[in-house]
Amino acid sequence: MFGKKMKTAFVLFSLVAMLLLSSTAFAVEYENRTEGNFTRNDQEDVLNQGDLPELDVIWVKIDGDIVENGDEVRLNLERDQEVEVKVEIMGNEDFDDVTIEARVYGDDHNRLSDDSETFDIREGRLYIKELDLELPSSMDMDAYDLRVTVAGRTGAVKTYNYPLYIDAKKNAVSIRDVTFNPSNEVKAGRALLGVVRVKNIGTDDQDSVKVKVEIPELNLYAVDYIDELESDDSVSSEEMYMRIPSTANTGDYEVMVTVEYDDGYKETEERYNIYVVGDEDSQSGTGDSGSGDGDNQPGKVQITAGPQTQDTARGQGGVIYPVSVTNTGSDAKSFSVAVSGVESFGTVKVSPSTLSVVESGATETFYVYVSANEDSTLGSHTFGVKVSSNDETLKEFPLNVNVVEGEPGSEEGGWDSVKKGLLVGLVVLIVLLVILGLIIAFNKMKGTDDEDEEDEFDDSASQTYY
The missing domain is CATH 2.60.40.10 (Immunoglobulins)
Incomplete structure (x- = not known):
């Protein structure tokens, strides 16, 4: 029993000794690596290696105002403008290939920086460099630091912090x-x-x-x-x-x-x-954006529109813009009318249809009915009308509707009133047709009576009396 315990203790002692030797070897290797070419990232000299340039920043001006390095008072600047940064430096010894950079960090979308051209500094001389920074309108209104950095090709850099506060204009x-x-x-x-x-x-x-x-x-x-x-x-x-x-x-x-x-x-x-x-062959109207005149081209198509501007009460009734298309060509053509720009303030309908076939020499009138929503804004609204044939745009022109305040108590819907108006027009048309038919029938009857009288006269004239 005692021999087994001694054996177990020896094994445990051997394991501990091996672990200690491994740790010592790892520490020696790590120390050797840090003393050689491998450098730890947390060493201070990695952050700013080399000697500082022997020069001093005398002053920094932002739009003519002198700012102090590390000052607790922040210079207030408005965004959406370009600011001028002037830096004056003096060399304490000769220093070649120097660059000055002005930069503001913290903007999500823009790189706010400018740097000078590379130049050489001579001992005891003053140098002034001008830089420009564009402060975009998308910048957050907050505190920032303007960082002015002076550096050469190698060695450490000198950085000066100037506190800013980016604000916005009252009206912009x-x-x-x-x-x-x-x-x-x-x-x-x-x-x-x-x-x-x-x-x-x-x-x-x-x-x-x-x-x-x-x-x-x-x-x-x-x-x-x-x-x-x-x-x-x-x-x-x-x-x-x-x-x-x-x-x-x-x-x-x-x-x-x-x-x-x-x-x-x-x-x-x-x-x-x-x-x-330009289109030298075009013979359309004058092109004034407010014109409603037609394209009167003999042998082609004539397009005319009704009044350019009409008033309508919001939420009550509506107005009708007639658009007439005359086919002066030798063949029948199909025409379509499309209306755009009404959705923002009202509704639109085209009667009898947005598509129609017009025979040669005939005229078809499209009625564009526009009504204003109850919540539409008062004032003038512009919408466009396009007349096409076989996917070819023949004419586009603007029309205006002036939305005014409606009279209280009016409950008739706009399209219902139009249908009533069309119904009244249809009744009037039927009455006119009936009257015209009666006149034609009366004229025909009168012509028959006159012929009968002439026949009777001829018969009586042909009789012989003894």
Whole structure:
């Protein structure tokens, strides 16, 4: 029994000795590695190796204001602007290939930095370098540090921290995006639609923001209003319709997009280009964006529209825009009418149908009925009407409806009133047809009586009396 215990103790002692020897060997290997080429990442000299450059930053100015390194007072700057950073340094000895960088960290979407060209410093001389930083409108309003770094090709770097606070203007609206349809090129005589997306980058909410798209060379413009634009929100305008004149020459045209806000006291503007393809063979109307005239082309198609602007009460009744299509060609053609831009404020129906076949020399009238929703905004609304034949657009033109406050107590639905109007028109038409039929029948009867009288006269004249 005693021999077994001694044997077990010897085995345990051997295992412990082996573990101690393994640990000692690992520690020696690790020490050898750290003393050689392998360097631990937590050593202090890894963070900033080499000698510091022998130069000093005398001062830093941001938009002309001197800021202090590590100051507890933060310089207040407004976003959506470019700031100028000036750095003055002096060399205590000669130092080659120096670069100065100004940078703001912490923005999720933008790299906010600028650096100087590489230059050489000579002892006892002063150097001033100008850098520019663009503070985007998407920056969060918060505290930041401007870090000015001076470094050479090798060695340590000197970094100076200047506290900032990025704020926003009280009233500021930016144009985020503009979409045109067609996007880059439009044919003369065709429609150009524009949608403008704006963002309120100020601290105050905005009301009645006016959005205007204009082509000055063609004397065209379209306007839309955004009723409410809260701070930090983005909103898109409705589609704005402009018809390029058929007489427009081929070339690039400047499109001005203007946004007015703060009760019209402030505005922001962006400029874009659109390419117009002229059509010398086009004989359509003058191309004025408000025109409702037809394309009266002998041997082709004549398209005319009713009044361009009409008033309607919101939630009550509606208005009718007649669109007449005359086929002056030698063959029958099918025509379709499409209406766009009404969904934002009301409903639209086309009677008797959106598609019709018009015989040669005949005229078909499409009745576009538009009614305003009860919650639609008061004022002018623009919508577009397109007449096509066999997938070919013949004409596009804008129409306007002015939504006014309805009279209380009116309960008739808009489409019901139109049906009643059409029914009354049908009754009147039937009465006219009946009267016309009676007149024709009366004339025929009168003609028969006259012939009978002439026959009797001839018979009596042919009798012989003795």
